Amino acid sequence: MKLFLPLLSSFLLTTALYSAPTQCEGLYYTNEAPDILNPKLQIKTKELCYSGFAIMHSGLSRTPLWAAEHLTKEGLRHKSKRTNDFHPEEQLSTDERAELADYARSGYDRGHLAPAADMGNKQAQHECFTLANMVPQNSENNRGIWSAIEGATRHLTKQKGSLYVITGVIFNGSQVKRIGGRVLVPTKLYKAIYDPARQAGAAYIVTNAPSNDYEVLSIAELEKQSGVRLFPKMSQSAKEDAMDLPDPQGYHGNSYNNTTNKDIMYLIEKLLKRMF
Template identity: 50%
Template sequence: MKKALFLTSLFSIMLYAAPTACPQFYLDAEAPEIVNEKLAAKAKELCFEAFGVMHSGISKTPLWSAEYLTSSAIDADVKRKDKFHEETQLPVSERSELKDYAKSGYDRGHMSPSADMPTESAQADSFSLANMVPQDHNNNTGIWSSIESATRYLAKKEGSLYIITGPIYKGTLKSIGNGVLVPTYIYKIIYSPKQQKAAVYFTNNEPGKAYHIISVKELEILSGINFFPKMSEEKKAQLLSLPEPKAYK
C-alpha cells in the first residue's frame, strides 16, 4: 500500500506550537514547532521517564523522540529486556499495533534507544510502539546502531547532550499493517550544551552504510519542523563535530 507525500514547504504553512509537558528533554525547555499543519493534525505529546515523544496519528509513528542524555545515564548500563508493546495512551485508530509489524519485513526501530535509558522502568518505556518506526533491518542493526553508539560516546565525552530523533516521510510512501507509514529517512539531531553547537546524523531508511552529517537548518527545510525555536538561523547553519559511527564501547 502507498500513500502520497504529506510534507509541504517549510515556509508555506503557519506554525503549530503547543506548550510542552516535558520541558526537561528540550534545549531551553522549549519543544520544536511543527510548521506543516498536516503533521500537526493528529499530533499528541507523550512524556515518559527519560524521553518525550510527539506522536502522529497520521503516520502512527513519532514525529520525533527527544532526550537529555547524560554520562551518568549511560553509566547505569541497564540490561536490555525486549518488551515491545502498544501505547495505550493513544487512541487505537491513531497508533501502531504489534500485528502491524508482524511479517512486515521491517524492524520496530527505536527512536530514543533502549541503551540510553538510565533505569529498568525507563527502558520499558522505550519499547512503546509510540517510540518506534518501521526501519529497514540492515539499517537498524548496521549504520543506525553505530550512530547510536557514537552518540553515547559523545555524551560521555561532553557530559550531556540534547538529542532529537525522528523520521522524514518524502515522496511516494509505503505503509505496513493498518497504515503505519515507512520513513524515507531517519535523523538524529545532537546538540552539545558544552560547545553550544548542533549537527545531524542523517540516513536513508534502506540497507547500506551510507550516512550524512547535515546542519539543523538543512533538516528543518526537509522536515517541516522548527527544532530549536529560540536558536538563530546562523547558529542552525553551524556544524558540531560528530564522531564517525562505529562500535564504541
C-alpha cells in the same frame, strides 16, 4: 478594519503554527519542544512524556515524528537490562496507534527512536519499548549504520557531558509505504544533536534502506528537509554551521544494545515466524 482583520487572522495562524508548549519537563533544551512548520504534520499529533524521553506522536502515520532526550555522562553510567517487551501505547486511541500485528511479517524492524541503551532503569526500559517510540525500519539499516550512530552519540555525550538529542523521521514522496495497511514507513531517519556548552549542533541522517551510508547536516539544512524547527532557542547562525560529529563507524557494540544482540533477536523472530 477590513485590512486589520486579515492581519490579525494571519498573526493568530502564525502564533498557532510556531508555538510549541511542552509538558515534558527537562527533556528539551530550555524546556521548548520543536515547532512543526509543515501544517500537514500537525494533524492528529499528541505529546507523550516518559521518564527518560518525550515523544511527538502522529495519529496519521501511527509513528512518532520525533523522540527527545537529554543525555548526560552521569546518566549513561547507569545500565538496565534490555526488556524487549514491545507493547502498544495505551495512552493513544486504537485508531491512531500501531499494534504488534502491524509489524508481524512486515519485513521491517521495530526501530527505536529513543534507544534502549540510553535508558538507565527498569521503568525507562519498559517505556522505551512502547510502539509509540517505534518506526518501521529496514533491518540492515537498524542493526548497521543506525546502531553505530546511536553508539557514536553516547560516546559524544560522555566526552561533552551533556547533550540534547532529537531523533526523528521524514516521509518523502507521494508513494510512502505502509505496513499492516496502517503504519507509514519513513523514508529517512535523523538524529539531531545540540551541545549547550558550545551552543552548537549538527545531525546525522540516513535513508531507511539497506545501506551503511550517512550524512552529517547542519541543523538549518535538516529543518528544511524535515519541516520541523528543532531547537527553537538555537541561534540561526549556529544552525547554519554544523559542528563536528564523530564518524559512527567503529561504535557498534558501544553497549549491551549492540548489533550482535539485535541480530540474535532478528534470527529468533524469523525462526518463530516459520514455526507459527
